[in-house]
Amino acid sequence: xxGHPRPLSPHLQIYRRQLTSVTSILHRLTGIGLSIGLLYLVxxxxxxxxxxxxFDRLQGFNGSFIGRLLLFxxxxxxxxxxxxxxxxLSWDAGWGFDLPTAYKTGWTALIGAAVLTLLAxxxxxxxxxxx
Amino acid sequence: xxxxxxKGTTGGPASESNFAHxxxxxSIARARGLGSAKEGVGHWWxxxxxxxxxxxxxxxxxxxxxxxAGADHAAIKLWLGAPFTLGALVLTIVAAFxxxxxxxxxxxxxxxxxxxxxxxLIILIQFAAFALAATAIVxxxxxxxx
Numbered sequence: 001x002x003g004h005p006r007p008l009s010p011h012l013q014i015y016r017r018q019l020t021s022v023t024s025i026l027h028r029l030t031g032i033g034l035s036i037g038l039l040y041l042v043x044x045x046x047x048x049x050x051x052x053x054x055f056d057r058l059q060g061f062n063g064s065f066i067g068r069l070l071l072f073x074x075x076x077x078x079x080x081x082x083x084x085x086x087x088x089l090s091w092d093a094g095w096g097f098d099l100p101t102a103y104k105t106g107w108t109a110l111i112g113a114a115v116l117t118l119l120a121x122x123x124x125x126x127x128x129x130x131x
Numbered sequence: 132x133x134x135x136x137x138k139g140t141t142g143g144p145a146s147e148s149n150f151a152h153x154x155x156x157x158s159i160a161r162a163r164g165l166g167s168a169k170e171g172v173g174h175w176w177x178x179x180x181x182x183x184x185x186x187x188x189x190x191x192x193x194x195x196x197x198x199x200a201g202a203d204h205a206a207i208k209l210w211l212g213a214p215f216t217l218g219a220l221v222l223t224i225v226a227a228f229x230x231x232x233x234x235x236x237x238x239x240x241x242x243x244x245x246x247x248x249x250x251x252l253i254i255l256i257q258f259a260a261f262a263l264a265a266t267a268i269v270x271x272x273x274x275x276x277x
Contacts, residue, residue, distance in 0.1 A: 009241040028238055035231040041224075042267045048211060049270035049277075052204035063201070078193060085182050092179060120193065124200035 020099075023106045027084045030077035037074040075120055080113035174233060181230035188223040211274040221268055228264045232257055 015021060047058040061067045087105045091097050096105055199210060210216055235256050243249045 028234075031231070031234045032238065035235055038227055038231055039263065042263045042270070045267050045270040045274075048204070048207050049273040055204045055207065059201075059203070075193070078189065082186065082189060086186070089179065089182060120197050124197045127198060128201040 030081040079116040083109040
């Protein structure tokens with residue numbers, strides 16, 4: 001190992017920001033966030049199995065300001081990680097790794113995630129009969 | 132031949148001059164041995180397989196949850212009582228936890244360099260993922276049967 005230098009992960013404090021590096025680190029951050037979301041999903045299922053009282057209490061928290069903020073964050077993280085993940089899979093298949101395409105697909109993942117998140121929440125509120 | 136192999140395996144200064152600085156490639160000898168972790172592309176491949184599976188599963192799950200917005204316990208029990216929900220949710224949970232473990236492992240390996248801390252974290256995450264996935268599946272079965 002010592003005699004054969006390997007590539008290093010970028011040191012985020014001194015690495016100059018570019019769209020491609022921002023989309024990359026966001027993929028990791030949303031991945032970590034979604035892992036925590038998975039933990040919350042387990043809590044939700046356990047509450048559903050425990051009974052009506054426990055489940056209603058958790059649903060009550062979901063409806064609170066902090067609950068909605070968390071769920072909104074997880075929705076945004078999910079759609080970003082999904083779209084950017086498809087971008088990664090297409091790179092693995094050998095498509096779109098040139099810089100102009102990587103920038104185009106990067107913006108698509110960012111804007112697409114915002115649009116899909118808003119759409120999901122509008123449908124969600126419509127389901128609840130809020131408008 | 133002997134000489135080339137021994138240079139490749141030791142990776143000493145003699146072989147370094149044959150490689151470009153900071154090359155993405157490791158020597159053929161290490162590649163033939165499936166790399167230092169001896170698992171070849173297994174980690175990389177399963178990360179992609181679970182990613183592929185999670186495209187339809189994740190979309191189905193989020194669409195379901197949006198549809199269930201504000202649902203009470205009776206509505207949730209009805210949804211979780213359907214065999215399709217049980218099957219699809221078990222697949223989603225297994226794929227998601229597997230994908231999460233592989234992803235978190237790479238993040239830990241990239242940013243934590245003390246071997247003891249790194250190994251402890253990876254082992255804890257693997258145990259936690261198995262325990263949490265089992266908990267979720269048991270909870271699903273309790274609702275499904277009950």
